[in-house]
Amino acid sequence: xxxxxxxxxxxxxxxxxxxxxxxxxxxxxxxxxxxxxxxxxxxxxxxxxxxxxxxxxxxxxxxxxxxxxxxxxxxxxxxxxxxxxxxxxxxxxxxxxxxxxxxxxxxxxxxxxxxxxxxxxxxxxxxxxxxxxxxxxxxxxxxxxxxxxxxxxxxxxxxxxxxxxxxxxxxxxxxxxxxxxxxxxxxxxxxxxxxxxxxxxxxxxxxxxxxxxxxxxxxxxxxxxxxxxxxxxxxxxxxxxxxxxxxxxxxxxxxxxxxxxxxxxxxxxxxxxxxxxxxxxxxxxxxxxxxxxxxxxxxxxxxxxxxxxxxxxxxxxxxxxxxxxxxxxxxxxxxxxxxxxxxxxxxxxxxxxxxxxxxxxxxxxxxxxxxxxxxxxxxxxxxxxxxxxxxxxxxxxxxxxxxxxxxxxxxxxxx
Amino acid sequence: xxxxxxxxxxxxxxxxxxxxxxxxxxxxxxxxxxxxxxxxxxxxxxxxxxxxxxxxxxxxxxxxxxxxxxxxxxxxxxxxxxxxxxxxxxxxxxxxxxxxxxxxxxxxxxxxxxxxxxxxxxxxxxxxxxxxxxxxxxxxxxxxxxxxxxxxxxxxxxxxxxxxxxxxxxxxxxxxxxxxxxxxxxxxxxxxxxxxxxxxxxxxxxxxxxxxxxxxxxxxxxxxxxxxxxxxxxxxxxxxxxxxxxxxxxxxxxxxxxxxxxxxxxxxxxxxxxxxxxxxxxxxxxxxxxxxxxxxxxxxxxxxxxxxxxxxxxxxxxxxxxxxxxxxxxxxxxxxxxxxxxxxxxxxxxxxxxxxxxxxxxxxxxxxxxxxxxxxxxxxxxxxxxxxxxx
Numbered sequence: 001x002x003x004x005x006x007x008x009x010x011x012x013x014x015x016x017x018x019x020x021x022x023x024x025x026x027x028x029x030x031x032x033x034x035x036x037x038x039x040x041x042x043x044x045x046x047x048x049x050x051x052x053x054x055x056x057x058x059x060x061x062x063x064x065x066x067x068x069x070x071x072x073x074x075x076x077x078x079x080x081x082x083x084x085x086x087x088x089x090x091x092x093x094x095x096x097x098x099x100x101x102x103x104x105x106x107x108x109x110x111x112x113x114x115x116x117x118x119x120x121x122x123x124x125x126x127x128x129x130x131x132x133x134x135x136x137x138x139x140x141x142x143x144x145x146x147x148x149x150x151x152x153x154x155x156x157x158x159x160x161x162x163x164x165x166x167x168x169x170x171x172x173x174x175x176x177x178x179x180x181x182x183x184x185x186x187x188x189x190x191x192x193x194x195x196x197x198x199x200x201x202x203x204x205x206x207x208x209x210x211x212x213x214x215x216x217x218x219x220x221x222x223x224x225x226x227x228x229x230x231x232x233x234x235x236x237x238x239x240x241x242x243x244x245x246x247x248x249x250x251x252x253x254x255x256x257x258x259x260x261x262x263x264x265x266x267x268x269x270x271x272x273x274x275x276x277x278x279x280x281x282x283x284x285x286x287x288x289x290x291x292x293x294x295x296x297x298x299x300x301x302x303x304x305x306x307x308x309x310x311x312x313x314x315x316x317x318x319x320x321x322x323x324x325x326x327x328x329x330x331x332x333x334x335x336x337x338x339x340x341x342x343x344x345x346x347x348x349x350x351x352x353x354x355x356x357x358x359x360x361x362x363x364x365x366x367x368x369x370x371x372x373x374x375x376x377x378x379x380x381x382x383x384x385x386x387x388x389x390x391x392x393x394x395x396x397x398x399x400x401x402x403x404x405x406x407x408x409x410x411x412x413x414x415x
Numbered sequence: 416x417x418x419x420x421x422x423x424x425x426x427x428x429x430x431x432x433x434x435x436x437x438x439x440x441x442x443x444x445x446x447x448x449x450x451x452x453x454x455x456x457x458x459x460x461x462x463x464x465x466x467x468x469x470x471x472x473x474x475x476x477x478x479x480x481x482x483x484x485x486x487x488x489x490x491x492x493x494x495x496x497x498x499x500x501x502x503x504x505x506x507x508x509x510x511x512x513x514x515x516x517x518x519x520x521x522x523x524x525x526x527x528x529x530x531x532x533x534x535x536x537x538x539x540x541x542x543x544x545x546x547x548x549x550x551x552x553x554x555x556x557x558x559x560x561x562x563x564x565x566x567x568x569x570x571x572x573x574x575x576x577x578x579x580x581x582x583x584x585x586x587x588x589x590x591x592x593x594x595x596x597x598x599x600x601x602x603x604x605x606x607x608x609x610x611x612x613x614x615x616x617x618x619x620x621x622x623x624x625x626x627x628x629x630x631x632x633x634x635x636x637x638x639x640x641x642x643x644x645x646x647x648x649x650x651x652x653x654x655x656x657x658x659x660x661x662x663x664x665x666x667x668x669x670x671x672x673x674x675x676x677x678x679x680x681x682x683x684x685x686x687x688x689x690x691x692x693x694x695x696x697x698x699x700x701x702x703x704x705x706x707x708x709x710x711x712x713x714x715x716x717x718x719x720x721x722x723x724x725x726x727x728x729x730x731x732x733x734x735x736x737x738x739x740x741x742x743x744x745x746x747x748x749x750x751x752x753x754x755x756x757x758x759x760x761x762x763x764x765x766x767x768x769x770x771x772x773x774x775x776x777x778x779x780x781x782x783x784x785x786x787x788x789x790x791x792x793x794x795x796x797x798x799x800x801x802x803x804x805x806x
Contacts, residue, residue, distance in 0.1 A: 147752050149682035172753050216758035218767070224757075282542055284784050285549075285591060293780060345741055348770065349778045352544060356570075356771045358614045373616065373767065375748055376756045383752060385692065405684025413684060 020320075024088045027067070031092055034061060039096040048222055052178055055099030059133025069107050069131045076115055076127030083319050101223070102136055105174050110137035110183040113253040114202050117240040122202075126181065138179035138205065140170040140227060141250065147172075148386045150185070151194045151247055152405075154414070155229060157186035157201070163235040164188070164201070166209075169228050172380070176212045176225040179205045185250045188243060190411040197410055198246030203234045219374045271301050274347050281350035288350050297346050304339055308332055327395045330387040337378035344372030424487060427469075427480075431491040434464060439495040441761045448618045452498035453576040462530030467505040470653070471513060476525025482718045485653060486660035486711065493664025496761075496768050498619050500535070500573025506657045508536040511581055511650035515598060515638035520581075534600070535577035537568040537624055538647060545777020545785075547651050548593045548644055552626065554584035562586070562636070564599060564629045572775075574622025575612040578603050582626065586641050593644045598637040605629050617768040648722070651776055655729045656718065658775045659711050662736045665772070666704045669747040669765035673697065676751055676762075693750060700746055703739035710735045727789050730782040737779035740769040 036042075038058040043051055062068040063077055070086040072078025079085070093100065111130045114137070115123055129135045146153035155168030166186055176182070182205050189197035205212075209232035215224040241249040275298060281288040288294050315328040348355040355372075378384050392398045405413050420428065438457070447454055461467065469484045471477025478484075485506060492501060509527055512520040512534070526532045543549035552566025564584045574580070580601045588595030601608060607629040610622045638646055674697060677688040687693055710732040717728040744766040748755035755762050773779065 142753070145681065147682060149684075152682065152684075218756050218758055218763040282544060283780060284544070284788075285546065288780075291780065291784065293783065341745065349773070349780050352541065352774065356616050356774050358616050373770065374756060375745060376753075378749060379752050379756065384749065385690075388692070401683065401690065402685070403683055408684070 017320075020084055020088060023085050024092060027089045027092045030065065030067070031096065035093070035096040035098060039098045043097065043099060048178075051099050052102055055102045056133040058098060058100070059103055059131075063132045068133070069111070072107075072112060072115060072127075072131060076123060077131035078127075084316060087316060087319070102175055102178065103133060105139055106130065106135075106137040106179070109253045109256055110139050110181070110202070112256045113183060113240065113249065114181075116252075117249065118202065119237060122238075130181070135180040136175055136178055137202075138173050138176045138182040139253070140173055140176070140182050140184035142172045143169060144171050148383055150250060151198065152413070153185060153187060153198070155184070155186050156190075157188050157199060157234070159188075160233070162237075163233055164199075164239075166203075166229040166232040166234060169226060171226050172215070173212075173225045173227050174223045176205065176227045177214060177222075181205060183240070183253065185246045187410065188246070190414070191409050192244070193407050194405060194410045194413065195247045196244055198250070199243050200240045200246035200249040201234050201238050202240060203232070203238060207232050207234070209233075217374065217376070219370045221374070271298070271305060271343065274298065274301070274343055274350075277347055277350050281352070283350075294346065294350070297342070301339060301343055304335065308335055308339075327391055330382070330390055333377075333382065334384055334387050337375070337384060340371055340377060341375055348372050420483075420487075424483060427484060428487045428491065431464070431466070431488055432494070435491050435495045435497060439497045441496065441764070444498065444618075448498055448614075451575045451612065452618060452620045453500070453573075457499065458533075459530045461499065461501065462528065465528075466501060467509070467530060468524075468528030469505070471509060471524060471528065475513065475521055476528040482653070482656055482715055485657050486715060489657040489660035490664035490667075493661035493768070494668045496617070496665070496764055498617075500576065500619070502654070502657055502661065503535055503571075503573030504533060507650050507654045508534050508581055510653040511536050511538075511598065511646050512637070514646035514649035515643070516646075517637045519600070519634070520637045533573075533576055533578045534581055535571060535573045535579075536583075536650060537571045537574060537577075537580040537601075537622075538583040538650075539568060539570050541567065541569045545781040546591065547647050548591055548596065550583050550585045550596045551590045552582070552584040554586050554597060554599065554631075556586075557630065561630060561632045562597075562599065564601070564626050564631065566626050568622075568624040568626070570613075570621050570774075571624060572615075572619060572621045574610065574624065575620040577622070580608075580624065581637065582624075582629075583643060583647060588641075595641045596643045596647065597640050598643040598646065599631050600635045600637055601626075601629055601631060605631075615771055617764065617771045619771065652718070652725055652729060655733055655776050656711075656714060658772050659707075659714065659729070659732045659736050662740050662769060662772045663704070663708050663711055665765050665768050666707065666736075666740055666743045669744050669762060669769075670697070670700050670704055672762055672765075673700075673747040673750050687750070696746060696750065700743045703743050707732075707736045707739040723789070727786065730786045730789070733777065733782045734779045734786065737773045737782075740773065744769040 038054055043054065046054065059068060066079040066081070067089055068077060068079065070079040070081040070089055071083055072080075074080035107130070111127070115127055126135065130137055141150060141153070143153045143155060155166060155170060157164040157166050164186070166184070170184070181202060183200065183202045185198050185200050187197050188199040191197070209230040211228045211230070213226045213228070214222060215226060217224060275289070278289040278294050278298065279287060283291045283294070311328045311332050315325040315332075318325045389401065393400055438460075447457070465478050466488055468477035469480045469488055470482065473479045489502065489506070504527065509524065512524055512527070523532060523534060527534060538550075540549060540551055542551070552564065552568065554562040554564045557563050564582060566584060568582065571580075580603060582599045582601045583596055584599060585595055586597045603610065607627045609625040609627070611625070612620060612622050614620055637643075677693060677697065678686055680687045714728040714732040717724050719725070747762050748766055751760070751762050754760050757763065777785075
């Protein structure tokens with residue numbers, strides 16, 4: 001891994017910068033024309049089904065203009081574009097409060113991995129409806145006993161005729177309740193060490209034996225689910241990769257969006273909104289903005305935001321130069337999560353009573369209280385702790401933690 | 416400072432813990448919350464335990480305890496995240512009534528203690544932000560010798576179930592003046608009083624009150640007209656102390672629940688508790704908790720040392736506990752991972768209660784600034800201070 005050296009390499013000018021800037025301006029204009037009909041006030045108070053329907057319509061419109069899945073091949077309805085174009089478009093799109101959350105996982109991981117490994121007939125059949133937003137795909141990875149330690153998963157798949165029978169439970173599955181298809185990692189051989197006994201499939205979420213139960217989150221977002229598998233049959237032709245090669249495919253899936261494009265606020269209100277709040281709020285009879293500590297907190301956040309933008313820029317330059325981005329993604333996610341919570345806490349202080357009233361309609365990107373109360377950005381998609389480990393081991397070259405399960409057959413670990 | 420509990424206090428703490436752990440189970444509290452976090456039978460049982468009068472003198476129906484008993488009970492209440500308005504009624508309101516010295520108020524106390532009446536102090540206003548003397552609600556005299564009250568009160572915890580309110584209103588002076596605030600007893604069904612009930616993020620309930628020309632009699636004035644600030648200060652002092660103690664209970668349980676979880680949760684073939692980085696994190700949480708606890712003890716030991724010193728000690732405790740609470744309860748979620756952000760699991764609710772406590776009677780920012788002002792005043796020579804006040 002050359003991340004450390006990548007960090008130190010001098011930056012060279014990016015030749016395609018002008019073309020990319022033009023792409024950005026086009027995207028901006030296109031969004032200005034179309035996005036308002038799908039965002040903001042239009043969505044306020046919509047029940048989930050109607051918001052999803054609005055999201056599908058938006059996704060279909062994007063797909064018709066080549067923005068639906070910018071990096072995926074054109075023959076399946078994708079844009080056939082570059083990673084950088086996707087980042088640029090997403091940055092512009094995030095300025096609007098659009099119903100894109102339902103597709104963010106679907107089109108970032110499950111659909112791309114499916115299009116890489118599935119038989120061509122399936123790709124032709126299922127690729128286009130996924131990119132047009134007619135189908136949503138979910139990613140069935142985590143389990144009660146397999147969170148940060150994905151390879152510890154237990155859901156069993158056993159051979160039966162031309163296929164496999166699945167039994168077990170998945171957890172934290174985003175949008176399983178509205179997904180038509182899913183990708184799943186299963187344990188097919190418990191007699192080998194944990195990483196070696198896994199196999200990867202894609203499956204129809206309407207298969208008999210699948211039941212989806214919602215998980216209520218602290219702030220009431222309806223995205224997460226538990227998914228139970230009771231003798232669910234999956235044909236062998238829906239296997240992605242080799243039998244026993246599931247862990248590799250799973251990691252490949254997660255690496256597709258190696259450089260996660262999150263908004264620089266990590267889905268919470270922008271710093272400008274906080275400044276506005278501090279201008280209105282009063283502290284000890286004076287405007288909160290006159291308070292030294294409040295000013296210092298805002299200034300710190302402002303400085304950190306400059307650093308984060310620079311990190312983002314560096315990662316984009318690496319991608320443009322055809323290099324893998326280094327540890328920027330992990331660093332950025334760590335800092336974003338922390339900043340989001342610090343600002344959320346400060347904002348909540350400034351909001352007074354409004355901050356602690358239960359508002360079931362609130363959303364973290366609009367509402368500081370929710371941003372503070374929902375720290376899941378520091379847990380989902382790699383906890384702070386896992387990211388710190390990654391930096392320690394991969395960048396700093398420090399030894400791996402003691403792993404007593406290494407090389408031990410999975411069956412012996414189950415207890 | 417000697418912080419060992421007397422035998423009576425120990426017994427009181429033990430019995431409170433036993434009862435609360437049985438009666439306030441997280442898993443079964445849903446129906447109670449749905450009906451406003453209040454149930455008449457449960458409230459009478461709470462009254463029978465003596466908790467509503469723990470820190471009131473015996474001649475007013477109380478049990479002769481004081482600040483320490485208040486803190487002990489509130490810590491236990493925090494440990495189980497009790498949702499009923501003990502703090503609002505038995506601490507804030509009871510001490511405002513007691514400190515008013517008003518005969519009618521004192522006569523109400525034994526009934527409050529017995530759980531027969533539900534008076535709630537309606538003092539907080541949207542822009543108060545912890546400033547006790549911030550009262551914009553106005554009472555104007557009527558021709559009949561009574562008063563007419565108009566204004567808004569927000570975040571009146573327990574206000575949803577109050578049968579009467581102890582409303583603060585300004586009878587003279589300007590919004591931030593200490594002089595000119597009066598207390599009035601107002602029936603919950605008084606004409607012109609509108610009550611909007613709100614559920615708080617920690618599943619307690621509060622009320623937003625809109626008073627439009629609410630008429631009260633001369634006899635409904637509690638204490639001296641214009642002289643309520645001392646009673647309110649006293650109520651807030653007890654309220655702050657109780658909120659800090661509750662926060663200690665919240666942090667303490669959040670810490671130990673997390674410790675237990677780390678000992679059983681396995682990833683990478685071993686329990687999370689074996690990762691030193693996480694052990695250190697837990698130690699940092701413990702340090703914050705114990706520092707906070709010491710700040711509470713300090714505030715308790717200075718509680719009767721005079722108003723200025725008490726105010727300083729309570730502000731310092733509130734600042735420290737507010738900050739430690741964010742760290743301890745936030746990390747409790749972080750160390751739980753995904754399960755921590757679910758509504759069904761208890762740990763996130765400790766974080767939520769901590770967040771509401773932070774907002775009671777002034778948040779950390781407010782108290783830090785107040786501390787700075789108190790210090791500045793102490794460090795300034797007497798003459799310039801007097802000159803500044805005169806200016």
